[in-house]
Amino acid sequence: MATTAVPTTAVAQPKMVSLTIEGRTVSVPEGTSILEAGKRAGVLIPHYCYHPGLSIAGNCRMCLVDVEKAPKLAPACATAAAEGQNVHIYTEKALEARKGVLEMLLINHPLDCPICDKSGECELQDFTYQEGPGESRLRDPKRFHPVEDFGGDVLYTTNRCILCTRCVRFMDEIAQDTVLNVEERGDRAVIGKFEGKDLTNPWAGNVIDLCPVGALLSKDSLNKARSWELDHAPSICPGCSQGCNISIDTRDNTVVRLRPRPNEEVNAYFMCDTGRLDYRWIDRQDRVEVPLVRRGESLAAVDWDVAIPAAASLLDGKRAFVAASPNLSNETLFLLSRLMRSNGGNGGFTVHTGPEAPLPGVKDLSLRADRAANGDGAALLGFKRSGALLDGLSAGDVLVVADADVSGVTAEQLALASAIIVIGTTLPETLRTAMVVLPIANYAEEDGTFTNLRGRVQRFAQAKAAPGMARPSWWVVGDLLAALGKGEAYYLASEAFSALASEVPAFAGMTYDGLGMRGLVVVGGAQ
Amino acid sequence: MGYPHPSHAGETPILSKYFGDQDGIGLEGWRKRGGYDGLLKALSMTPGEIVDVVKASGLRGRGGAGFPTGIKWSFMKPGDGKPHYLCCNADESEPGTFKDREIMRWTPHALVEGCAIGAYAIGAEMAYIYIRGEFTEPLIRMGQAVREAYDAGILGTNAMGTGKRIDIVIHKGAGAYICGEETAMMNSIEGRRGNPRIKPPFPAVSGVFAQPTTINNVETLAAVPHIIVRGADWYKGMSLSSPKSTGSKLFSVCGNIAKPGNYEVTMGFSFKDFLYDLCGGPLPGRKFKAVIPGGISVPIQTMEEAEATKMDYEGFVEQGSMLGSGGVIVFDDQQNMVKQIARAARFFAHESCAQCTQCREGTAWTTKIMERIRDGEGTAEDLDTLFSIADNMTGTTICVLSDSCAVPVVSGINKFRSEFEALIKKPTFHPVTAAVA
Numbered sequence: 001m002a003t004t005a006v007p008t009t010a011v012a013q014p015k016m017v018s019l020t021i022e023g024r025t026v027s028v029p030e031g032t033s034i035l036e037a038g039k040r041a042g043v044l045i046p047h048y049c050y051h052p053g054l055s056i057a058g059n060c061r062m063c064l065v066d067v068e069k070a071p072k073l074a075p076a077c078a079t080a081a082a083e084g085q086n087v088h089i090y091t092e093k094a095l096e097a098r099k100g101v102l103e104m105l106l107i108n109h110p111l112d113c114p115i116c117d118k119s120g121e122c123e124l125q126d127f128t129y130q131e132g133p134g135e136s137r138l139r140d141p142k143r144f145h146p147v148e149d150f151g152g153d154v155l156y157t158t159n160r161c162i163l164c165t166r167c168v169r170f171m172d173e174i175a176q177d178t179v180l181n182v183e184e185r186g187d188r189a190v191i192g193k194f195e196g197k198d199l200t201n202p203w204a205g206n207v208i209d210l211c212p213v214g215a216l217l218s219k220d221s222l223n224k225a226r227s228w229e230l231d232h233a234p235s236i237c238p239g240c241s242q243g244c245n246i247s248i249d250t251r252d253n254t255v256v257r258l259r260p261r262p263n264e265e266v267n268a269y270f271m272c273d274t275g276r277l278d279y280r281w282i283d284r285q286d287r288v289e290v291p292l293v294r295r296g297e298s299l300a301a302v303d304w305d306v307a308i309p310a311a312a313s314l315l316d317g318k319r320a321f322v323a324a325s326p327n328l329s330n331e332t333l334f335l336l337s338r339l340m341r342s343n344g345g346n347g348g349f350t351v352h353t354g355p356e357a358p359l360p361g362v363k364d365l366s367l368r369a370d371r372a373a374n375g376d377g378a379a380l381l382g383f384k385r386s387g388a389l390l391d392g393l394s395a396g397d398v399l400v401v402a403d404a405d406v407s408g409v410t411a412e413q414l415a416l417a418s419a420i421i422v423i424g425t426t427l428p429e430t431l432r433t434a435m436v437v438l439p440i441a442n443y444a445e446e447d448g449t450f451t452n453l454r455g456r457v458q459r460f461a462q463a464k465a466a467p468g469m470a471r472p473s474w475w476v477v478g479d480l481l482a483a484l485g486k487g488e489a490y491y492l493a494s495e496a497f498s499a500l501a502s503e504v505p506a507f508a509g510m511t512y513d514g515l516g517m518r519g520l521v522v523v524g525g526a527q
Numbered sequence: 528m529g530y531p532h533p534s535h536a537g538e539t540p541i542l543s544k545y546f547g548d549q550d551g552i553g554l555e556g557w558r559k560r561g562g563y564d565g566l567l568k569a570l571s572m573t574p575g576e577i578v579d580v581v582k583a584s585g586l587r588g589r590g591g592a593g594f595p596t597g598i599k600w601s602f603m604k605p606g607d608g609k610p611h612y613l614c615c616n617a618d619e620s621e622p623g624t625f626k627d628r629e630i631m632r633w634t635p636h637a638l639v640e641g642c643a644i645g646a647y648a649i650g651a652e653m654a655y656i657y658i659r660g661e662f663t664e665p666l667i668r669m670g671q672a673v674r675e676a677y678d679a680g681i682l683g684t685n686a687m688g689t690g691k692r693i694d695i696v697i698h699k700g701a702g703a704y705i706c707g708e709e710t711a712m713m714n715s716i717e718g719r720r721g722n723p724r725i726k727p728p729f730p731a732v733s734g735v736f737a738q739p740t741t742i743n744n745v746e747t748l749a750a751v752p753h754i755i756v757r758g759a760d761w762y763k764g765m766s767l768s769s770p771k772s773t774g775s776k777l778f779s780v781c782g783n784i785a786k787p788g789n790y791e792v793t794m795g796f797s798f799k800d801f802l803y804d805l806c807g808g809p810l811p812g813r814k815f816k817a818v819i820p821g822g823i824s825v826p827i828q829t830m831e832e833a834e835a836t837k838m839d840y841e842g843f844v845e846q847g848s849m850l851g852s853g854g855v856i857v858f859d860d861q862q863n864m865v866k867q868i869a870r871a872a873r874f875f876a877h878e879s880c881a882q883c884t885q886c887r888e889g890t891a892w893t894t895k896i897m898e899r900i901r902d903g904e905g906t907a908e909d910l911d912t913l914f915s916i917a918d919n920m921t922g923t924t925i926c927v928l929s930d931s932c933a934v935p936v937v938s939g940i941n942k943f944r945s946e947f948e949a950l951i952k953k954p955t956f957h958p959v960t961a962a963v964a
Contacts, residue, residue, distance in 0.1 A: 058725040059882035072922045078725045100919030104888035137912050140895040187891035189881030
């Protein structure tokens, strides 16, 4: 053959157009809306119905902007950026139009911000303060609708609704379960449910986050907190192996709600209701709060500098079997794997499973069958997944139970171990024969990383303080290794992660800074 | 003809020639009246030739916007490999307009023929006739006509024996005014809620089922066979205001007038003669006060304006209004304009699709204020508020329903301000306090 085919691996580069928005020049791929281009230029164009995860509705008319040479104001969400466009957001004409929209949105709005859950994080409030009218010119009675239960976790406060239809579009396009619609016409229009349908879809709770105003509220967090009292911590949902990015919202060290945090690579803008509503265990009150060491028949509360040497003396020179929880961080599992390998031991973990529930509108997003955050990380770090937790425990081993679920473990199985060390958040009845108990923080109380089913390593941040003397799990295991002379103590999760990255090839080159808020895929990982 | 009145010498009955003629309804009778000659001739031409003839005739859309029909058809690119669709807009719901109804009632085959020619010209094998749900009789007549046309081989896979395929499906609306808006109509045909779509993309690019689509009014399509048979020059020639407005136009006249009905005159006819001569002038002992000449969405004319108007697209604009759909609503001196405009506003508030904020809230708010003024509880600020709301509602929404609501209010206040002020000044038992602050 005269010529050889050259494989075309390069992805076609989209054509770029550059435009000026409020004096800032920005270059975006052809077809990008002015609204998205504005975000890139660092200018937020006010909007309600537009959401990056949904189709364009163009109905709220809030994003009207002044495009030079255009005859009338253009909706920024539905107008494509074009080469050489000069867009003004704050001209008198555009401001007047948006002020007009806000006045219209508010004439029938109950203005009950003092009792509204959304208050403080409400886009209607934000943009009204920013550029809305100071008072209403409506002299006639407002329309009134009663509150409606939409089923699932969702309550519909009709009076506050601005009919942006984000919820309708989410159910139609993303959940692909047509439950919601717009009923009636004109100002009688409300969001309605189709006959016999309820918002019981496993992903339906997302309509609450999508609602830009206080119309769709979570029954679960109803009236629990004012939004400005909440602290927000970026985290990862531990409910399954998907690894949805979430925000843990706490008030006075108590978790109030979980909400999705956007990550296009993992969960887009969404999380499932199973994950969303499963958080009460984080605040459980039956935690181990002090290190315990066996003194005859009973376990005595001691200080850390007594407990760690006590545990180390049990482990010294002995084979260890580590029964790990698949919800421990990569850092902790890595240090535990060091511990188990030091004298030729091994370790295993079990994973609870449940039915899958995919979200059809988003690629590769599902409530996964594996209901644990870090089973893939545990496997990667040398733990063996098995059906029974203590498979592989040999007689005479020191059994280290690292927060693993011991339901189903029997006293006979435990009797094989020469000693039991518990590194855990709680002390189950089954493990009362332990020699040493080391209290650790749960995942919401420490920093760390999880590896999801596609090999994506993602950081989570501490959301609340650990109870009593409990310490981050990687800290405790690090101290234990140091006491055994098998490693060093770590005072930051990032240090523990650096040690992991330098030792385990799959994590090579990763750092906390490198992971950022979107995470990175392990070497040789899927995707 | 001035159906239901006898034809007047000033009329030019082309489309309305057989209104009231029972024998013209069926296929046989219609054929005797020259039916389907146009289609036969059209099928012997190429689609491009038909488009050129229609372009040359100067035919403009009769639904209200007045867009040149030939140019609209030329947007449909032949051979783009996509199915094309023709939609005939028979959702005639503009208050004061009832011309398409009569075309469908008396000359259903004229519309079938027009649709068939239109479909062939734009390369569509499928034409939808979207008929307003309340039009019981036109629905029956059109259904019969389409069936007859299929049975006679006029439609179907071998239309008139030429081997070309033309299918026509009648789609019944469910009673929403907004479905007369072309993009809302396309949604309705697809089985969705009748919400107007954002343009662009325009229907010629992405219309029904996201395929290239052309939407034409009943009267527009019914005129096409005549143009094909008699030629573009004949059509242009009959108009008094050629070349900008050509051919004849049906006007449906209602309100306080001696002889309400459908009248067909050539473009450029004098509106004064039309009202006083053809339609018989005001009722005995009364005087005309105002006219809405093109359906309720166009500005109200005072009699001075109306009497100076030439009846064509440009003539109505020169005199402060629009030709619109040709639905002429006449008010005489016994009517209160505030009451009339309040009723118009209520109509738009009822029919708003509820998508755009300004329209959903603005039409309802306008109605509340207008009805309050009507009931003698208005305040001086209300007029300013109405103007300001109308300003917000104009040119800011997906479709023009919101603009249409603002139009009669603004033109009404501007032209009949004294009637508003008379009601506002009336003392009431509910004096307005500064309670708003």
